[in-house]
Amino acid sequence: MTTRLPSTDVVLIGLGGAGGIAVLPLTEAGVEVVALEAGRWMTPRDFAPDELRNNYRGWPHSVQKANREVPVHRANEQSPESPRDNLHPMMNAVGGTTLHYYARSYRLHPWDFGVVSETTRCYGDSRIPTGSTVEDWPLTYADLEPFYDTVEYELGVGGFAGNINGNIDSRGNIFEGPRARDYPMPPLRSTKFTEMMSDAARRLGYNPFPSPAAINSQAHNNRPACQYHGFCNRGGCHIEAKNSTAITTIPKAQATGNLQIVTEAHVTDIQVDSEGRASAVEYLRDGELFLQPAKVILLAGYTYENSRLLLLSSSDAYPSGLSNNHGQVGRHYMTHAQRGGVLGLFPHRLNRWYGLPAQGSGIDEWADDNFDHSDNDFIGGAHFWVSQDSRPILAARMNTFGRAPRWGSQWKEFVMENADRWVGAHLQKTTLPYEDNYLDLHPTVKDPLGFPVCRITAEYKENEKKLAAFTQEKMEQWFLEAGAIDTFRMPLGPMGPSTHAYGGTRMGNDPNTNVVNRWGFSHEVPNLGVLGASVMGTSGARNPTLTVQALAWRTAQYLVDNWRSVSS
Amino acid sequence: MASFLSRREILKRAAAAGVTSAVPAQSLAQVLPDRARDQFENLSSTEAEILEAVVSRLIPTDNNGPGALEAGAANYIDKGLANALSQSRDMYSIGLDALDQYAQEANSQRFVDLDPAEQDTLLENIEQNRVSGFDPDSATFFNLMLRHTIEGTFSDPAYGGNQDFIGWEMIGYPGLRLGVTVEQQQMDYVPEMTRVSAHDMAMFDVTISEVEANDD
Numbered sequence: 001m002t003t004r005l006p007s008t009d010v011v012l013i014g015l016g017g018a019g020g021i022a023v024l025p026l027t028e029a030g031v032e033v034v035a036l037e038a039g040r041w042m043t044p045r046d047f048a049p050d051e052l053r054n055n056y057r058g059w060p061h062s063v064q065k066a067n068r069e070v071p072v073h074r075a076n077e078q079s080p081e082s083p084r085d086n087l088h089p090m091m092n093a094v095g096g097t098t099l100h101y102y103a104r105s106y107r108l109h110p111w112d113f114g115v116v117s118e119t120t121r122c123y124g125d126s127r128i129p130t131g132s133t134v135e136d137w138p139l140t141y142a143d144l145e146p147f148y149d150t151v152e153y154e155l156g157v158g159g160f161a162g163n164i165n166g167n168i169d170s171r172g173n174i175f176e177g178p179r180a181r182d183y184p185m186p187p188l189r190s191t192k193f194t195e196m197m198s199d200a201a202r203r204l205g206y207n208p209f210p211s212p213a214a215i216n217s218q219a220h221n222n223r224p225a226c227q228y229h230g231f232c233n234r235g236g237c238h239i240e241a242k243n244s245t246a247i248t249t250i251p252k253a254q255a256t257g258n259l260q261i262v263t264e265a266h267v268t269d270i271q272v273d274s275e276g277r278a279s280a281v282e283y284l285r286d287g288e289l290f291l292q293p294a295k296v297i298l299l300a301g302y303t304y305e306n307s308r309l310l311l312l313s314s315s316d317a318y319p320s321g322l323s324n325n326h327g328q329v330g331r332h333y334m335t336h337a338q339r340g341g342v343l344g345l346f347p348h349r350l351n352r353w354y355g356l357p358a359q360g361s362g363i364d365e366w367a368d369d370n371f372d373h374s375d376n377d378f379i380g381g382a383h384f385w386v387s388q389d390s391r392p393i394l395a396a397r398m399n400t401f402g403r404a405p406r407w408g409s410q411w412k413e414f415v416m417e418n419a420d421r422w423v424g425a426h427l428q429k430t431t432l433p434y435e436d437n438y439l440d441l442h443p444t445v446k447d448p449l450g451f452p453v454c455r456i457t458a459e460y461k462e463n464e465k466k467l468a469a470f471t472q473e474k475m476e477q478w479f480l481e482a483g484a485i486d487t488f489r490m491p492l493g494p495m496g497p498s499t500h501a502y503g504g505t506r507m508g509n510d511p512n513t514n515v516v517n518r519w520g521f522s523h524e525v526p527n528l529g530v531l532g533a534s535v536m537g538t539s540g541a542r543n544p545t546l547t548v549q550a551l552a553w554r555t556a557q558y559l560v561d562n563w564r565s566v567s568s
Numbered sequence: 569m570a571s572f573l574s575r576r577e578i579l580k581r582a583a584a585a586g587v588t589s590a591v592p593a594q595s596l597a598q599v600l601p602d603r604a605r606d607q608f609e610n611l612s613s614t615e616a617e618i619l620e621a622v623v624s625r626l627i628p629t630d631n632n633g634p635g636a637l638e639a640g641a642a643n644y645i646d647k648g649l650a651n652a653l654s655q656s657r658d659m660y661s662i663g664l665d666a667l668d669q670y671a672q673e674a675n676s677q678r679f680v681d682l683d684p685a686e687q688d689t690l691l692e693n694i695e696q697n698r699v700s701g702f703d704p705d706s707a708t709f710f711n712l713m714l715r716h717t718i719e720g721t722f723s724d725p726a727y728g729g730n731q732d733f734i735g736w737e738m739i740g741y742p743g744l745r746l747g748v749t750v751e752q753q754q755m756d757y758v759p760e761m762t763r764v765s766a767h768d769m770a771m772f773d774v775t776i777s778e779v780e781a782n783d784d
Contacts (some may be wrong), residue, residue: 003577048772071784093688192755228748238771239744268578284582312692351755353741354748388753392722396676401650406690406695407714412738416632419739449581450573459706 002282002289008034008260009567011281011294012557013267013309016096019300020245021549022150022556027258028558034292036265036283038065039092042099042246047236051391054100054235058087065157065266069447071304071454073496076436079459082367084445089499090302094263095246097302097499098545099236102357103214103243105157106383106542107148107550109368110141110177115432115538118369119379122565127379129463132432135333137516137537138509138511141177141384145508147557149180149548152212154252155243156220157546158185159212173209175364179202181351188226188359193350197361200482206363213358213387214243214546223247232356233389265290268449269313270297270528276317277526278476279478284449293566298560299505300531300552303333304454304497307439307504307534310515312451323522326513328506330440332433333458336500336540340468340492342425344386345401349420355388362386365543366474368430378463380430383541384478386423395419401486423481424490428500431464437495439504458495468492500533500544507551509533527566529555603641608642610649611660616642616666619713621680625687626717636721644720645713656712659702663709666701667694726767733763744769773778 010017014039026033040063053059054375058067066088073082090097114136119127126346128134151157162172163181187210190198198208215232218225226232226241240247253259262285269282271291280293286366299306307330311321321329326483364370373379396415399408399422404414437458445453460468476487506516511523516535522528529554540547559566572748583669608616620642627636635640649657649680667690671679675686682690697707720729726769729737736743743762746769752759766772 043770045773048766048769049746050724050726050766052719052727056719174784189750189753191753196755227746228753229744229746230748264766267584284578287579287582322571349755349758350741351753351757351759354745354753354759391717392736392739393742396718396735397741408692409628409630409632412627412630412635413632416740417737419741449578449582 004291005293007293007295008032009294010034010298011036011292012298012300013270013281014038014095014096014300014302014305015245015250015261016300016302017098017101017245017545018548018552019298020095020098020250021552022298022531023253023259024249025553025556025560027253027256030258030260031560031563032260033253034260034262034294036262036267036292037092037094038264038266039063039094039096040263041094042236042238043266044238046263047238048233049229049231049238050394051231055232055233055391056393063092063264064301069453071439071456071497072442072445072495073103073456073458075457075494077457077461080219084495085497087289089497093246094250094261095244098214098244099242099246100234101499101545102356102543103232104211105152105155105159105214105546106212107176107179108141108540108542108547109175109393111368112538112540113137113139113141115379122369123379123515128433129379129461131434131436131461132463133435134432135510136511137506138507139350144547144550144554145177145180148416148546151546151549151553153184155214155217155245155248155549156185157212157243158217158509159183159187160209162209168405170207171209171365172543174207175367175370183212183237185220185429187211188213188215188356190361191355191388192357193352194359194361194388195401195481197478198509200478201361204478204481206365208361208363211358211360211362215358216241216243216372216469217545221248226356228354228356228467230357230360230389231353232357233391260385267309270309270322270449271313272298272317272322272525276525278322278362278525286427288514293515296527296529297528298531303501303504303532304439304456304533306530306532308441308454310505311441318524323505323524323528325524328513330438332503332506332537333439333456334431334433334502335458335495335498336539337429337431337460337468338426338427338491338498338500339466339490340472341427341490342400342472342475342479343401343488343490344423344425344482344484345418345486346363346421346423346483347485350423351391351420352388352423353420357387357389360385360387363478367472376466376470378466378470380432380463380467381541382427382467384441384471384475385426385428387426390420391448394490398422399488401488403486422466425475427468427475428541428543429464429471429543431460433503433506433537434461456496460492460495465492500539502533502536502539502544504535505530506537508537519558520551529559531555552562582643584706596763607686608646609688610657611646615660615664616646617680617747618668619689622691622713622722623717625684625691626714627721628684633738636717638731639734641717641720643731644723644727645716647728648716653716658717659709662703663713666706669701670699678779683744724766727763733761737761766782
């Protein structure tokens, strides 16, 4: 019933933003990799500029696996379940969600790696919120810096460096950790709108800067520069200016001859041998079951699927799920509190119709520990970001700031005047892990194959709520300084499925509180590695993908350097 | 994992759900527009008539120009009910019927025969969840119609709405441009409106998934 395939060196589950990075150092070192990807290849022809399809109907997607496994959320064990979303936040394809992500490619701040020790040093250990399970990372920013650098150059990330070996440059983020060298490309261009926001930030004493982005600001590696057409937000790039792994590291890994890609492979089980080592991956393809044995298994799904697949892969050696004999799989779950932004209404047109979410103006004065928290009742902060990114349906669905009803002639008049006069600011906020925020298997809701979907039990705590209110007020001031005539604070909302989801297989030195060790390999299953934001122990205050990718490269490099000990 | 499902059961369910194969994609021409407003394919003529009356109040035709009726928002919904909006089919059947019954009870007339002010009063009560007979309730149905009316007025015309680019013109969206100059991105610049659908651009495969998130 199940076809057993010849064994290989490494079988990788998920060829997306993380797995698509790891295959390059592995295959270049001569390691043979079989990559199992649920989706298919997509091409520029798939990426029509169509807002309805991209933003409201769950495209682009090459197969509908993720959308059939949307996690179910509840705030806590006593609360009812939230309405279930129709669409999964991530997509299945070779390259994964890097095909349609914003491509804002930030490094985390050094503080994010040492939240416990830095908070204790500056303010005392009483400032760690009650119930939080936060730990220092088992590595520092300096440890990860070379891998950030490698990934920035392999993908092609544009930006202004704010700190090269301690030399501060105010065109970039002056708060960033030191980097070894500049970005390989300049940032995306500014516009009069983004300059209006940057000027206002400077009047407030801030240091605004453009976002680093894995998008070509100029021709790069034989691919053209971004054309700013306005459908980058959950849209793939028809000219291949967005540097997804599908057009950068994956083809390069293929060229080594050591990468075999199996598309439309729906993984159902990770199996172990009599010694408790990971031995093979079972997958379903075109109605048939296959078993792919390997010396090393790398799990590189999205956060929800990483925990879910481990929990589903139970065995005699791991009765409550693979690598879960310490009960840590699914723990330390976080999202980014991406909601809870601020809207600003301006008295003039902004012409934000053309552009992209990575083109804008940001500040870091209220992020991380960049300001003195002595008189605050929370730790952490938010990165603020306004971008040149609007489209017709989004614009017409605008909040009316209490100035018009939701429909009818008055609504129409309001929207005709204001559809291009409002902006939503993103505040990416520090979110901490807590004892009672976790992922597990849903007791009744199943996917079409009959496997339980992931259940999220999570809610924002006092620290997240207080820092949201604090940073929203600062964002309102920035909008007003720029000339806004009104502002509106968006609610934090539920902590349901998110494009910025972390934890579940946390990385740390203590096997009692972490699933993987400091190199990304399981404490319990030595030849099982995990890639993705599921290993991250803090959220930071900025987009996770570049950190995920730097960690993926680092884990792959560790495997190459320690092949004999890990694989046997 | 054996505790969850037998391998035999996985294969059986995979075949039944069709989950192992790629999503069948159809050409837009098969599932999308015939753009004539008087041709409804899924809604009955009674349902279509009521729905057109509703969208005419949500985004009215008035001194500020044409609205959702001319844009073909009802046509957008009608086309969508055959594919991406199919899970809303029953809500529309039940909701439009309940709406008309409510008009009969409240004003002793069909909804379409009421004057606009009377229609607005009824719609406000539906929006405020004060009316019974809807699935699951009147506010949910109102919000569904409003969301779909906005989608149908402001989405790419390939889906049957936004006819003659009425929606994009209404809010000043200057249309699709694959290459955007520095000047065209500036706040004080008003780009000339292009009038083209993404699905008329030969460089794209204009397919739409039959299997939306709501298919199961």
